[in-house]
Amino acid sequence: MLLITGGTGQNGRATLSEFIREKRNVRVLVRSLEKASGLGLDKFPQVELVQGDMGKPGTLQAALAGIERVLMISSPTPDMLDTQCRFIDACKSNNVRHVIKFSGAESGIGFDPSRFRFTQMHEDIEDYLEGSGLAWTHVRPSQFMQVYLREAGDVAKEGVLRLPFGEIELSPIDVSDIAKVTYRLLREGGHEGVSLDMTGPEALTMSDIAERIAAATGAPVRYEPITARERRERLLASGMPPSLVDALDEQLAERLARPKSRVDLSAHAMFGIWPTTFAEFAKRHAAAFRPGV
Numbered sequence: 001m002l003l004i005t006g007g008t009g010q011n012g013r014a015t016l017s018e019f020i021r022e023k024r025n026v027r028v029l030v031r032s033l034e035k036a037s038g039l040g041l042d043k044f045p046q047v048e049l050v051q052g053d054m055g056k057p058g059t060l061q062a063a064l065a066g067i068e069r070v071l072m073i074s075s076p077t078p079d080m081l082d083t084q085c086r087f088i089d090a091c092k093s094n095n096v097r098h099v100i101k102f103s104g105a106e107s108g109i110g111f112d113p114s115r116f117r118f119t120q121m122h123e124d125i126e127d128y129l130e131g132s133g134l135a136w137t138h139v140r141p142s143q144f145m146q147v148y149l150r151e152a153g154d155v156a157k158e159g160v161l162r163l164p165f166g167e168i169e170l171s172p173i174d175v176s177d178i179a180k181v182t183y184r185l186l187r188e189g190g191h192e193g194v195s196l197d198m199t200g201p202e203a204l205t206m207s208d209i210a211e212r213i214a215a216a217t218g219a220p221v222r223y224e225p226i227t228a229r230e231r232r233e234r235l236l237a238s239g240m241p242p243s244l245v246d247a248l249d250e251q252l253a254e255r256l257a258r259p260k261s262r263v264d265l266s267a268h269a270m271f272g273i274w275p276t277t278f279a280e281f282a283k284r285h286a287a288a289f290r291p292g293v
């Protein structure tokens with residue numbers, strides 16, 4: 001049996017969609033059955049929902065019983081390191097064989113992991129997993145294209161993409177490309193002891209991204225650079241937890257110091273997956289970015 005964690009979140013759900021499309025059985029760990037049901041995850045006969053908390057090994061016996069391989073994802077919160085290390089402990093004591101760690105790696109050339117707390121936490125979790133004696137595979141995507149959907153309100157209302165990225169490049173990746181890889185890793189196994197970095201197919205400036213959104217919606221969109229302080233205030237006003245805003249400030253400082261971005265499509269090539277372009281992503285989400293009528 002195979003297990004997905006983070007099934008109510010963005011990447012867990014995207015991986016689950018692959019199982020549903022292929023009509024393959026999978027177990028999904030959720031903290032709240034009610035939330036999972038609200039998302040419609042209880043509607044598929046091939047999906048077995050089991051409740052548990054990754055940070056509390058005592059709640060995980062039912063979820064981990066008979067599991068061969070697991071995709072480990074949890075939220076980017078200050079307790080991510082502890083949550084995932086406790087989950088690895090539970091996998092070990094419940095005889096799981098192979099953990100696929102959903103990790104992350106910036107596409108900025110020369111990005112220093114020690115300067116961004118989430119990359120550092122991912123490195124520490126990867127080290128913990130590698131030292132656990134379990135088989136492991138790390139999947140390390142770059143920035144998700146879906147991050148730009150957070151800006152859809154301003155784009156639709158004012159035709160402006162407001163971000164503090166100056167003229168730097170990023171190589172964002174579509175979450176559904178990552179899900180095709182995590183699905184294949186879960187289903188097929190293998191690739192043990194391997195780290196798979198993944199980016200999207202192009203290094204893009206924010207002006208490039210604005211241009212692609214405009215082409216998809218048919219309405220003008222311009223990039224308006226804002227300062228780090230302006231972005232910080234906007235995020236705090238939107239209700240984002242201050243610890244996450246602090247983390248994004250760290251990431252921003254490192255990104256601004258490393259303006260060039262790499263493209264790594266080796267995992268796409270390994271699994272024969274078409275790398276979704278930002279233009280295709282924007283077309284798929286054009287309704288969210290398009291001005292209201």
Ligand SMILES: NC(=O)c1ccc[n+]([C@@H]2O[C@H](COP(=O)([O-])OP(=O)(O)OC[C@H]3O[C@@H](n4cnc5c(N)ncnc54)[C@H](OP(=O)(O)O)[C@@H]3O)[C@@H](O)[C@H]2O)c1
Pocket residue numbers: 005006007008009010011012029030031032035052053054055073074075076083102103104105118140141142143144147
């Ligand atoms: N944003 C980016 O551009 C980017 C790029 C590369 C990598 N990453 C990494 O991607 C990961 C986040 O992926 P995502 O966007 O799919 O996350 P997400 O949408 O925030 O979903 C997180 C999932 O983890 C579950 N979860 C959290 N704590 C849990 C616990 N203690 N026990 C059981 N389930 C728990 C959540 O369940 P509930 O519904 O119960 O909360 C939710 O289903 C982070 O590690 C982040 O560093 C992000």
